[in-house]
Amino acid sequence: MPPSENRRKQQSGVSTEPRWRPGRKRRGSNAEPQFVIEHYTEGSEHYDFRLEIDGVLASWAIPRGPSTSAKDRRMARRTEDHPLQYATSEGVIPQGEDSGVIVWDRGTYTNATQREMGDGLMRGHLSFRLQGEKLSGGYSLTRIRDGSDETWLLIKRNDEEVDPRRKPVNTQPESVWSQRR
Numbered sequence: 001m002p003p004s005e006n007r008r009k010q011q012s013g014v015s016t017e018p019r020w021r022p023g024r025k026r027r028g029s030n031a032e033p034q035f036v037i038e039h040y041t042e043g044s045e046h047y048d049f050r051l052e053i054d055g056v057l058a059s060w061a062i063p064r065g066p067s068t069s070a071k072d073r074r075m076a077r078r079t080e081d082h083p084l085q086y087a088t089s090e091g092v093i094p095q096g097e098d099s100g101v102i103v104w105d106r107g108t109y110t111n112a113t114q115r116e117m118g119d120g121l122m123r124g125h126l127s128f129r130l131q132g133e134k135l136s137g138g139y140s141l142t143r144i145r146d147g148s149d150e151t152w153l154l155i156k157r158n159d160e161e162v163d164p165r166r167k168p169v170n171t172q173p174e175s176v177w178s179q180r181r
Contacts, residue, residue, distance in 0.1 A: 032108035033117070034084075035130060037066065039173075042100030047169075049154065050082060051109065051128070054118045057082040062154060065104075066135060069164035070156050076141060078150040102175035105168075107132030112140075112157075127157075133176045134168050137161025 033052040040046050047065040050057035060076035067074055111117055112127040120126045124143030130136055138157030145151035156162055 032110060032131075035105075035107060035109050035132065036103060037105040037132075037135075039065070039102050039104040039175075040100060041102075047104060048079065049076065051117070051126070052084065053121055055084065057084060058121055060141065060152060060154070065169035066139075066154060067156055068135070068137075068162065068166045068168060070158040070162045071164060072156065074154040076152040076154045078143075078152060103177040104173075105132045105134040105176055107135075112138055124152075134172050 035052065036050050036057070038048045038050070040048065044063075047062045048059055049062050049066065050059045052058075058081050059079045061079050062074050062076045064074055107130060109128045109130050111120075112129050113120060115123070117126060117128075124146075125140065126142075127138070127140040129138050138159045138161070140155050140157060141152045142155070143150065143152050
């Protein structure tokens with residue numbers, strides 16, 4: 001969901017997400033930007049993939065979770081951006097885990113293009129390298145449908161970290177934060 005739409009929902013009282021200000025940098029802004037992947041197990045089970053872009057966590061819901069195979073294309077639905085709750089030297093930490101949500105992976109990422117990440121988000125293509133506890137290597141997000149049903153594809157880049165045999169969603173279900181499943 002575009003940041004302007006999120007702000008409109010917050011101002012009208014429709015959104016339950018906290019207010020945020022785009023462009024705010026976290027402390028230690030020289031640090032690499034963060035990513036976090038949360039696994040929601042209650043309701044519609046899915047993974048929320050969040051990238052720190054321009055002081056917020058841009059977010060996508062990925063029903064089947066990320067893959068380490070370059071042949072897999074994962075549908076990613078754009079969701080509301082989230083504020084940086086806690087940005088520490090250990091990385092982005094959400095408000096906490098409850099019975100239906102775990103922090104499945106977290107780490108830093110680097111932009112793999114010449115464009116700024118905010119510009120890539122507006123244009124509909126992001127390319128980046130993750131350095132997480134479970135996922136690493138190149139990935140890209142490409143918008144394939146715009147509008148209220150905004151849809152993207154998450155694709156693992158064909159690099160030294162690609163491993164079609166590895167299934168981290170199935171073999172590593174525990175939280176990187178609390179080790180809870």
